[in-house]
Amino acid sequence: MSETILQTSVVAAAEPVAPVLTVQDLRVEFRHGGRWTPVVRGVSFDIRPAETLAVVGESGSGKSVTALSIMRLLPKRTARIGGRVELAGRNLLDLPEPALPSVRGREVGMIFQEPMTSLNPVMPIGQQIGETLRIHQKMSARAADAEVVRLLDRVRIPDARRRRLDYPHRLSGGMRQRAMIAAAIACRPKLLIADEPTTALDVTIQAQILDLLRDLQDEMGVALLFITHDMGVVAQLADRVMVMRHGQIVEQGQAASLLAAPSQAYTKALLAAVPRLGDMAGSTTPRRFADGAQPAQGGEAPAQGRPLLTVEDLVTRFPARRNWRGRRTAEVVAVDHVSFDLHEGETLAIVGESGSGKSTTGRSILRLIEPYSGSVRFAGQTLAGLDEVALRPFRQRMQMIFQDPFGSLDPRQTIGSALAEPIRLHGLARGRQIRERTAELLVRVGLDAAHLDRYPHQFSGGQRQRICIARALALEPRLLIADEAVSALDVSVKARIVDLLIDLQQQLGIACLFISHDMAVVERISHRIAVMYRGQIVEIGSRAQIMETPQHPYTRHLLNAVPSLTRAAPLPRGAAGFMPDFPFRPGPRPRLEVAPGHFVQASD
Known part of the structure; x- marks a missing residue:
């Protein structure tokens, strides 16, 4: 009898834990100008309880679109989703629209990159978190308020009872992100999706947020889908890594092995672009990433005149603060x-x-x-x-x-008009010369002069930053x-x-x-x-x-x-x-x- 029990227990221990989320052949298309363009192409993965899957890749690789597709947050008129997204045995893509609110917040929580645009600016943070509890957990106002204080304490917001009454603009960036996390975990979801939650935070606040997420996983066993382009964060937080490019999975595997020995050229290039502390040892001048790890030849520190x-x-x-007369107090x-x-x-x-x-x-x-x-x-x-x-x-x-x-x-x-405006206002050029000068500026920052008549939304984030540099150089x-x-x-x-x-x-x-x-x-x-x-x-x-x-x-x-x-x-x-x-x-x-x-x- 004891042998039978032992054998059964060994078999049970060897069985793999069922995934919280299974995504199979996810396909997303956007409609633009009457045509459907694929942006996510046959993506498949799963996440198990207490596991962190990091999704990495450049802007436009399909990371955030994948997350929004899982949550069914893409607009129906301009986006269509195919494949299967299975959460606790249900295909979320087949659920009727009225059933989705019970999934969002209760079973799946989401943390967005910019909390200031995700939080209601005219509602105290405690009221926003409490609203989630009252809707999904059917709590009374008093019980929800007590739970809000506990949640804010849990995400390490000091003086939580007082700060719950603050509006989002009165909180720092790190505190706003903590408030977003508190709202996301309020109903103890099985899955937490974090879309670039630490990108704009400084290193110490980022470290606090990562510590917090790891603690929450230990306490609640929540599965974490972490979207980022920061490979250092991936190394500290992720169990597995999925690399995306042009809407497809390039490579995926265990974080330690993939980061140490990537097999795909794109992953290698992505890791090579990561700045590492200590790379500049022995160099006295700035060094371009394109120059690699070796000190650049030539170049002297600026003359100290x-x-x-x-x-x-x-x-x-x-x-x-000001008094009733408008004077500073x-x-x-x-x-x-x-x-x-x-x-x-x-x-x-x-x-x-x-x-x-x-x-x-x-x-x-x-x-x-x-x-x-x-x-x-x-x-x-x-x-x-x-x-x-x-x-x-x-x-x-x-x-x-x-x-x-x-x-x-x-x-x-248009970009041409934005570059020409300071040149014209300061009288540095006139007429046709302005057009020639703006074209030269775009070329200098690595863009095509033929793009002068385009608008900002037609450029990527990196291209827009180059345009801003060109505008600064115009004078x-x-x-x-x-x-x-x-x-x-x-x-x-x-x-x-x-x-x-x-x-x-x-x-x-x-x-x-x-x-x-x-x-x-x-x-x-x-x-x-x-x-x-x-x-x-x-x-x-x-x-x-x-x-x-x-x-x-x-x-x-x-x-x-x-x-x-x-x-x-x-x-x-x-x-x-x-x-x-x-x-x-x-x-x-x-x-x-x-x-x-x-x-x-x-x-x-």
């Missing part, structure tokens, strides 16, 4: 006594978490935001106090590239401020844009202030690096000094949080995602020179 840009004790404040100090200089042909990278003051510093230099105090000198001229007319010729020489190229281009204006600037210009791009497009910026700097001698939270890209493109925390520069030095011998605990924390393809196993929970304690106070702080050109903020 008179700085092109000098920033001294820059302070920028925003009102936090409380303020937020976004930039707190920041000082640095920048030379022609040099790239100074400013790094730090969201809210550290990086972007506000760049905008304050250009006086897109008026600083409270301090001095900004460009080419020896102090900019403070200049009116709009006097500031105009300096603005011509100081241009900015923004993070979202689609948001910074007029969708109703022949001496200084470029690139504000998170490559953060939302996939790895291959990001590599091409970084190479373009390095080439343009070498050709034109432009100085560049490169604002980013991507430490691996910063290592590739910068001559010097400034690290910001709570509005202050806590460490500044050469690329090698900051990356190879960091002195401040916050700098070491940032570097430790970067997802790595070469790290053998995920970091321990919380090792990268939470700030170590170190002394901090607002106001001017002295800097200690720990090595020539390497300064660290003095501690109390």
